Structures are given as C-alpha cells and as structure tokens.
Amino acid sequence: MSDSQTVSAAVAKLYNTYPFPPEPLLDEPPPGYNWRWNWLAAYNFCTGQKPQKQDIRILDAGCGTGVGTEYLVHLNPAASVVGIDLSTKALEVAKERCQRSGANRVEFHHLSLYDVEQLPGEFDFINCVGVLHHLSDPIRGIQALAKKLAPGGLMHIFVYGELGRWEIQLMQKAIALLQGDKRGDYRDGVQVGRQIFAALPDNNRIVKRERERWSLENQRDENFADMYVHPQEIDYNIETLFELIDASGLDFVGFSNPGFWQLDRLLGKAPELMERAQKLGDCPRGSGKANRASYRLIELLDPEVTHYEFFLSCPPLPKADWSADDAMLAAIPERNPCIDGFPSQCVFNYDYQIVNLSPLELEFLQKCDGQSTVGGILAGLQLGLDAVRVLLKQQLILLTPS
Numbered sequence: 001m002s003d004s005q006t007v008s009a010a011v012a013k014l015y016n017t018y019p020f021p022p023e024p025l026l027d028e029p030p031p032g033y034n035w036r037w038n039w040l041a042a043y044n045f046c047t048g049q050k051p052q053k054q055d056i057r058i059l060d061a062g063c064g065t066g067v068g069t070e071y072l073v074h075l076n077p078a079a080s081v082v083g084i085d086l087s088t089k090a091l092e093v094a095k096e097r098c099q100r101s102g103a104n105r106v107e108f109h110h111l112s113l114y115d116v117e118q119l120p121g122e123f124d125f126i127n128c129v130g131v132l133h134h135l136s137d138p139i140r141g142i143q144a145l146a147k148k149l150a151p152g153g154l155m156h157i158f159v160y161g162e163l164g165r166w167e168i169q170l171m172q173k174a175i176a177l178l179q180g181d182k183r184g185d186y187r188d189g190v191q192v193g194r195q196i197f198a199a200l201p202d203n204n205r206i207v208k209r210e211r212e213r214w215s216l217e218n219q220r221d222e223n224f225a226d227m228y229v230h231p232q233e234i235d236y237n238i239e240t241l242f243e244l245i246d247a248s249g250l251d252f253v254g255f256s257n258p259g260f261w262q263l264d265r266l267l268g269k270a271p272e273l274m275e276r277a278q279k280l281g282d283c284p285r286g287s288g289k290a291n292r293a294s295y296r297l298i299e300l301l302d303p304e305v306t307h308y309e310f311f312l313s314c315p316p317l318p319k320a321d322w323s324a325d326d327a328m329l330a331a332i333p334e335r336n337p338c339i340d341g342f343p344s345q346c347v348f349n350y351d352y353q354i355v356n357l358s359p360l361e362l363e364f365l366q367k368c369d370g371q372s373t374v375g376g377i378l379a380g381l382q383l384g385l386d387a388v389r390v391l392l393k394q395q396l397i398l399l400t401p402s
C-alpha cells in the first residue's frame, strides 16, 4: 500500500467507526441557512453581483454524513448536487439524511478526492469543508478538485489552523503515546482521551482550552474522536495555507469570515501602527504578497485561528463595478436570500448579524421584486443612491446588471 492509501484506509476506518458530523436526522429541511452554501449569496459575496445561472452543478467533496450536502440541496433549489466521501458509513447516513428531509436533487459516490476525475463533467461550485487537512497529500487533493471546477466557478474550503489548535495537537500526541500498539483503535483512543481529561488538574492549560472552547460539542464521541484521535491532520498557518492555495492554480477570492481578518480590531487604537501596517496591504480581500503579510500579522496578534475558510475561483470571475450611477440605476435589485426576520426593521443579515433598517430602507427592500430597477424603485421613494450603495455593501441586496 502507498502512503496515501494507508492514510485513506485509516481515515475511512475512523469515520466508519464515528461517522461525522453526528447531527440528528430530521424529517424536514434543516433550520436556517449558512450563506456559504447558498450559491446566490456566495457568488454575490465574491463578485458583487447576482450570478447569471442558478441551475448549477455542486460538488460536496468529503461530504461526511451530509449535513452540508443537505443544506446545499435545500438552499439551491435549481442545482444538482453530488457528494463524495471515503467512508461508506458516513455516506449511508448522508443518503438517509437527504432522503428524510426531501433533498432529492443529490447523488452520492464512494470516491476519494484523489479520484474525483472519475465524475463526469465540471462543477460550478465545490464545497470542501474539513477534508483537505486529513489527506496525506492535500496539494494533490486540491489540484484534483481544481481540475473539476468550471471557469467562473467557486470553491469554498475550510482547513484547520495550527495556532488555535495547539492544545489539541498536544492532546492528540499524548493520547497516541498512551495508546501505543492500540493506535488505530479509535474507541480505545476516545476512552484514553476521556480518562486523561478526567485526571488532569482543573487549571491545566489543555483542560482549560477544552472547557472554554470545545467541551460542548465534544460530549459526543464522534466529535471527540474527530478532534483528538485523528490518524491524519495537517494544520496550517498563513504561509503554508498560501502554499496550498498557490499550488491549486486557482485565484484566492477572500476569506469567508472577513471580520476576523480586520487589523483595526486589534491595532485600531494605535494609528501609528495602523499606518505602518497599511504599507503591508489592504485586508480583507486580495492575496498579493502584501496582503499575506497583513494576514500573517493578524494571526500572530490573535492566535485564536482554529481554521481558515475561504473562496477560490477558476478564472475568469467577473467582478461588478457599481461606481457609476447609471449602471446602478439601471440594475435590478433583489433581496439577499439569506436574510432572516424579513419584513421588519430589525433583520438578521446573511451572516446572522443584526441590522437595523430605516423605514425607507425597509420600503426599498420590500419593493425589490426581481423586475423593477433601482432607478424605478427610487423614483417613488425619498431615498438616495448612496443609501442603496449601503444596502449593497451590507449585502442585503444582490444586483443584476441591465
């Protein structure tokens, strides 16, 4: 067996023992949304406009028990979805999950990321969450996926960060040492891990981190095993992350948690430092050398980074420019499908942040019927174009160019 086959077999065994994630199965669509799995919201985030087509093909690479896959189906009613995974047990749960909630535009395949070329055609949207860092060769994995991404398509990736997972790594190594010959017996690993936590003093650093950050989810053995007893994990920092991204041959579009990557949240009180940092590059978008240095500075100063989540694109990806008033007035606005609590002056935006709307902003949003232009709606309202630009910046609306 090659190294990658040995790793894949060990990873499949882990997830056959503990299919992940262990979320319960429902007889209805899952509650709420994650905008990263909504093609309209994700595309708008990446390009500043509504995508031209919605009957897209989506790949959920390393779909596990199908929690994300199920959302991908329900949140994208015109899309067809394919889920692949190494673990047969996880796939069984994924199929049942989707069947029970009526997510029927989906097919599943027992297939490694490395062999994704066996699937016919290309995909417009590839979701790969929590998977690449479990491959023996993540670069080979991301390159295989990149070949399946259609031009103008988007890939959403989530991989672990080393700085915020330091205590986890220590615990993983400690469990492995104590397991000795029993390494690879994942139930034994969970038992050993739980015994260690029970024995360590309360003020121990690893215990404190577990309590503060992870213990709620780790009540379930599936989560505990995924975190502490994994046979294969590569954690990234900004430098190694961009080595992976560069090797993919795709373009970095931006982090999908841009709020974290704002330096002013850390150094905003020190204008002199902000000025020095400005020379490094402007965050949160962009992937040039200067931006990478900014990102690195942020993670060095806030080493909470447990993961990186970001979008890549296969060029060309058209980006909208709404600076000209004429273009804006002629565009057709729609409400972002990821808004909760509408119609109300107080809504949750795509990222579940509360937004308070003025009465006129609310009226504008109510008049977005998918046919009227911005100019047409504004003609009957005491609202200026700048206010519409604010709605656009907040991603409460998506625009289609005329």
Ligand SMILES: C[S@@+](CC[C@H](N)C(=O)[O-])C[C@H]1O[C@@H](n2cnc3c(N)ncnc32)[C@H](O)[C@@H]1O
Binding pocket: 008, 011, 012, 015, 020, 021, 061, 062, 063, 064, 065, 066, 067, 068, 084, 085, 086, 087, 090, 111, 112, 113, 114, 128, 129, 130, 131, 134, 135, 226
């Ligand atoms: C942590 S789970 C993530 C599941 C899902 N993406 C989610 O976020 O809910 C990792 C999944 O990746 C799968 N996996 C790991 N290596 C893989 C590979 N080479 N090819 C396909 N799937 C793989 C595992 O079997 C497991 O189900």
